[in-house]
Amino acid sequence: xxxxxxxxxxxxxxxxxxxxxxxxxxxxxxxxxxxxxxxxxxxxxxxxxxxxxxxxxxxxxxxxxxxxxxxxxxxxxxxxxxxxxxxxxxxxxxxxxxxxxxxxxxxxxxxxxxxxxxxxxxxxxxxxxxxxxxxxxxxxxxxxxxxxxxxxxxxxxxxxxxxxxxxxxxxxxxxxxxxxxxxxxxxxxxxxxxxxxxxxxxxxxxxxxxxxxxxxxxxxxxxxxxxxxxxxxxxxxxxxxxxxxxxxxxxxxxxxxxxxxxxxxxxxxxxxxxxxxxxxxxxxxxxxxxxxxxxxxxxxxxxxxxxxxxxxxxxxxxxxxxxxxxxxxxxxxxxxxxxxxxxxxxxxxxxxxxxxxxxxxxxxxxxxxxxxxxxxxxxxxxxxxxxxxxxxxxxxxxxxxxxxxxxxxxxxxxxxxxxxxxxxx
Amino acid sequence: xxxxxxxxxxxxxxxxxxxxxxxxxxxxxxxxxxxxxxxxxxxxxxxxxxxxxxxxxxxxxxxxxxxxxxxxxxxxxxxxxxxxxxxxxxxxxxxxxxxxxxxxxxxxxxxxxxxxxxxxxxxxxxxxxxxxxxxxxxxxxxxxxxxxxxxxxxxxxxxxxxxxxxxxxxxxxxxxxxxxx
Ligand code: HEM
Ligand code: FES
Numbered sequence: 001x002x003x004x005x006x007x008x009x010x011x012x013x014x015x016x017x018x019x020x021x022x023x024x025x026x027x028x029x030x031x032x033x034x035x036x037x038x039x040x041x042x043x044x045x046x047x048x049x050x051x052x053x054x055x056x057x058x059x060x061x062x063x064x065x066x067x068x069x070x071x072x073x074x075x076x077x078x079x080x081x082x083x084x085x086x087x088x089x090x091x092x093x094x095x096x097x098x099x100x101x102x103x104x105x106x107x108x109x110x111x112x113x114x115x116x117x118x119x120x121x122x123x124x125x126x127x128x129x130x131x132x133x134x135x136x137x138x139x140x141x142x143x144x145x146x147x148x149x150x151x152x153x154x155x156x157x158x159x160x161x162x163x164x165x166x167x168x169x170x171x172x173x174x175x176x177x178x179x180x181x182x183x184x185x186x187x188x189x190x191x192x193x194x195x196x197x198x199x200x201x202x203x204x205x206x207x208x209x210x211x212x213x214x215x216x217x218x219x220x221x222x223x224x225x226x227x228x229x230x231x232x233x234x235x236x237x238x239x240x241x242x243x244x245x246x247x248x249x250x251x252x253x254x255x256x257x258x259x260x261x262x263x264x265x266x267x268x269x270x271x272x273x274x275x276x277x278x279x280x281x282x283x284x285x286x287x288x289x290x291x292x293x294x295x296x297x298x299x300x301x302x303x304x305x306x307x308x309x310x311x312x313x314x315x316x317x318x319x320x321x322x323x324x325x326x327x328x329x330x331x332x333x334x335x336x337x338x339x340x341x342x343x344x345x346x347x348x349x350x351x352x353x354x355x356x357x358x359x360x361x362x363x364x365x366x367x368x369x370x371x372x373x374x375x376x377x378x379x380x381x382x383x384x385x386x387x388x389x390x391x392x393x394x395x396x397x398x399x400x401x402x403x404x405x406x407x408x409x410x411x412x413x414x415x416x417x418x419x420x421x422x423x424x425x
Numbered sequence: 426x427x428x429x430x431x432x433x434x435x436x437x438x439x440x441x442x443x444x445x446x447x448x449x450x451x452x453x454x455x456x457x458x459x460x461x462x463x464x465x466x467x468x469x470x471x472x473x474x475x476x477x478x479x480x481x482x483x484x485x486x487x488x489x490x491x492x493x494x495x496x497x498x499x500x501x502x503x504x505x506x507x508x509x510x511x512x513x514x515x516x517x518x519x520x521x522x523x524x525x526x527x528x529x530x531x532x533x534x535x536x537x538x539x540x541x542x543x544x545x546x547x548x549x550x551x552x553x554x555x556x557x558x559x560x561x562x563x564x565x566x567x568x569x570x571x572x573x574x575x576x577x578x579x580x581x582x583x584x585x586x587x588x589x590x591x592x593x594x595x596x597x598x599x600x601x602x603x604x605x606x
Contacts, residue, residue: 156549159547159548159549160547160548160549160570161547162548163546163547163548164547166548177468177469178467178468180469181467181468181469181470181473182469182473182497182498183469183473183497183498183499184497184498184499186498188469188470188473192467278495278498278499278500279493279495279500279550280550281549281550281569281570283569284569285549285570299571299585302585316587317585317587318546318547318585318586318587321585373569373572374571374572375572
């Protein structure tokens with residue numbers, strides 16, 4: 001970073017700083033002239049959008065934290081006070097609450113983009129892994145945050161999710177007591193959840209930095225999945241993509257603000273506005289929408305895994321569900337090694353494309369199932385869709401890597417762009 | 426340890442490796458023992474542990490009635506079972522159960538069933554304490570969260586929960602006083 005040749009800046013103040021700490025050179029190199037494939041579509045906006053959402057969450061979160069009280073007896077009241085008495089408190093809370101949802105929308109689209117255009121493939125495996133790590137940290141952060149208003153749904157959601165760890169053989173119960181700092185979800189739990197909810201976004205920030213650093217080593221992928229070969233394939237990041245990103249960002253933020261101001265409860269559940277009562281479970285516990293597909297996978301494992309027709313059980317249903325749920329996220333880490341097909345973009349892989357679209361449908365289906373009571377047809381549907389989810393990663397993708405014949409891939413980005421222009425003319 | 430000077434340069438290499446390894450191992454043990462107070466601080470504190478026992482007056486709980494008390498932040502179900510319920514609990518074929526336990530192993534006195542009211546699946550509170558509650562397919566308790574059915578001995582009969590409802594440590598101080606914990 002530091003040792004490369006540096007061009008002088010005209011402005012003497014900028015030059016004084018830059019010759020001592022070359023931050024301006026760095027920005028110029030990484031965001032000014034940075035050579036970027038010239039064929040990005042709007043899917044490439046969502047990284048920048050996610051970054052802005054992270055900053056939004058940190059800013060709204062820090063001011064909320066100045067008013068919020070992390071104590072079992074006071075937390076619910078303090079959030080009511082934020083809503084009624086604190087200047088603009090309602091706005092800050094609505095922006096933070098719905099910001100979490102819009103953050104997940106951006107990141108889910110961002111992950112889909114990566115899968116559709118094969119962005120996880122060599123040489124971007126580590127970039128992808130850092131991304132999955134960010135996703136995991138986000139899920140942890142959102143789960144912890146949802147407990148803070150100390151509502152029925154928040155408290156009982158925390159109970160159910162922390163109890164997942166009791167499925168671990170041997171140490172499970174000790175571990176859960178450790179997580180709670182007591183014998184149930186109570187004041188010690190709330191206080192540590194607040195401390196961690198405050199901390200983790202900054203950890204995410206650090207991992208995002210590594211993620212972007214890795215991106216700037218390999219350069220961006222693009223809708224064709226063909227690496228840029230000559231200068232003709234790229235354009236400087238500024239002004240072309242600064243403008244495109246800003247436009248996409250404004251559209252996204254408009255939707256976010258629209259929901260936050262006019263439909264603030266569209267993603268919320270009524271039991272999230274009732275104070276937590278450790279002596280009474282709500283009739284129907286549902287997590288936030290962004291966890292529903294994984295919740296459905298957790299509930300899909302209703303059977304013990306062992307030797308049929310005997311009492312021998314290797315994995316109890318409860319542990320099986322937990323393993324499946326974590327496995328559903330974990331499998332993303334190894335995706336670069338499951339999919340070894342040389343062609344990146346799904347544009348040239350009709351079979352992969354079809355199976356991926358089916359996967360998206362399955363994930364939506366799981367999301368729907370996750371919101372229903374676990375009985376009757378929903379159990380079976382959840383099991384079928386969970387089956388497809390894992391079939392996709394462990395069978396379809398590796399098999400297609402070997403047998404799928406790709407359609408012709410263009411020579412270069414430039415050639416493909418010119419071809420498209422010719423056809424239009 | 427070594428008294429002789431190394432005869433070959435290669436030997437001093439292996440000695441240096443040994444020093445690296447031992448220094449590294451000591452460093453790791455040191456770091457782990459420093460980490461322990463930080464980790465242990467998150468375990469239940471002394472005041473939390475001090476809330477360990479409660480005493481319950483059983484005299485108002487009539488035959489066929491239930492009560493719910495709080496112990497260590499958890500609900501404890503107390504049921505004054507009827508002779509018919511006791512007979513039903515004892516009449517079950519234990520070998521066919523998921524978590525094999527005879528009713529006699531779950532109670533001190535058959536008429537008093539005392540257990541922790543948390544579903545052994547993921548910790549919801551099962552329904553069945555109030556006369557109007559759904560009691561599940563085995564006429565005991567039913568957990569609405571993911572559909573676990575418990576019988577009148579609190580044993581898991583159907584659904585995702587792996588274990589019977591847990592029995593807290595308790596003793597009868599006299600005929601009408603129960604000490605939990
Ligand atoms: C990755 C970024 C973050 C995510 C995904 C996130 C998510 C959430 C969620 C889902 C809630 C529950 C909102 C509700 O239902 O009312 C919440 C509450 C809260 N968060 Fe965050 N948060 C993030 C960053 C932060 C930061 C950086 C802070 C503080 C520095 C913070 C402080 C708070 C506070 C004080 C509350 C409780 C008040 C309330 O419920 O509105 N958050 N967070
Ligand atoms: S918590 Fe009772 S069935 Fe899941």
